Amino acid sequence: MGPIVCLLCVVGVMTTNAAPGQQPPALQDLAKLRANPLSGLHNVTLQEDANFGFPSGGQVQHVVSLQAVWSFPVGKDWSLIAYPIGSFISQPALEPGESEVNGLGNTVLTALLTPKETGTLIWGAGPVLVIPTTTDRELGSDLWAAGPALALFVQPDPWTVGVLLENAWSFAGSGSGKINAFEAQYFLTYNLPRDWFVESNATITADWEADKADRWTVPVGGGFGNVFTIGSQSVSPSVQAFYNAVSPRSGPDWSVSFALQLLFPE
Numbered sequence: 001m002g003p004i005v006c007l008l009c010v011v012g013v014m015t016t017n018a019a020p021g022q023q024p025p026a027l028q029d030l031a032k033l034r035a036n037p038l039s040g041l042h043n044v045t046l047q048e049d050a051n052f053g054f055p056s057g058g059q060v061q062h063v064v065s066l067q068a069v070w071s072f073p074v075g076k077d078w079s080l081i082a083y084p085i086g087s088f089i090s091q092p093a094l095e096p097g098e099s100e101v102n103g104l105g106n107t108v109l110t111a112l113l114t115p116k117e118t119g120t121l122i123w124g125a126g127p128v129l130v131i132p133t134t135t136d137r138e139l140g141s142d143l144w145a146a147g148p149a150l151a152l153f154v155q156p157d158p159w160t161v162g163v164l165l166e167n168a169w170s171f172a173g174s175g176s177g178k179i180n181a182f183e184a185q186y187f188l189t190y191n192l193p194r195d196w197f198v199e200s201n202a203t204i205t206a207d208w209e210a211d212k213a214d215r216w217t218v219p220v221g222g223g224f225g226n227v228f229t230i231g232s233q234s235v236s237p238s239v240q241a242f243y244n245a246v247s248p249r250s251g252p253d254w255s256v257s258f259a260l261q262l263l264f265p266e
Helices: 003-017 029-034
Strands: 042-052 060-074 078-090 101-104 107-115 122-131 144-154 158-172 180-191 196-207 216-226 229-232 233-246 252-264
Touching: 029 180, 029 233, 029 252, 107 144, 122 158, 196 233, 216 252
Parallel strands: none
Antiparallel strands: 042 060, 042 252, 060 078, 078 101, 078 107, 107 122, 122 144, 144 158, 158 180, 180 196, 196 216, 216 233, 229 233, 233 252
16 A cells, blocks of 8 residues: 555545635644644544565565544643554564564554643653454564653744653463563654744664664664645645664664645544
């Protein structure tokens, strides 16, 4: 499934379902809200990552993910931010003689409790749960895992700077191999005139169960995007490219990410 096909399919559905007569909020406000998952802006993102050089030169792994950020009121002073991610993976053969593997990856659900009124520092804390929805052992563990999550953001105009920190440990399931995995998803966005933005949004990972040489993945790079409307629906397409400055020996060398974000103000 190529990125252009994915984006066109979503745009078609989105345009058909756009409600007539609705006026979206100012795009410059949406551009700032979309950069911060704790802002309360509801959004759904379709993303395709092409990981080059995985598991060896000349091969490409494709990961198509569906992500959502949705807020729910908790009393008058708090909000619960639900951040689920599901994925479909097309993975080339890991060894000579093996075949390509296609199927679902594991589902990750992060839930963050955040105050509605904040100061300079915007924060949220809660659990992360890894649900073993994978359809093939090559695409992910078949164990349940959970752990703590913490998000920290600041937004000195026109910047948004933040990080989502998580660590999950396996606790149930019949599969082999323990899970002890750390993730630091970083957010760095600079809003430009005419509702454009440049950003770097990627995830540093560490597998504490792996050998030291295969433990860390550290992507470095970024890209750009825009916020506009189709009918009454606000959307934000973007593209980014990353070089893995540190990666496991069998990990990808670099990657390109295409994303289309649908924005739903309350």
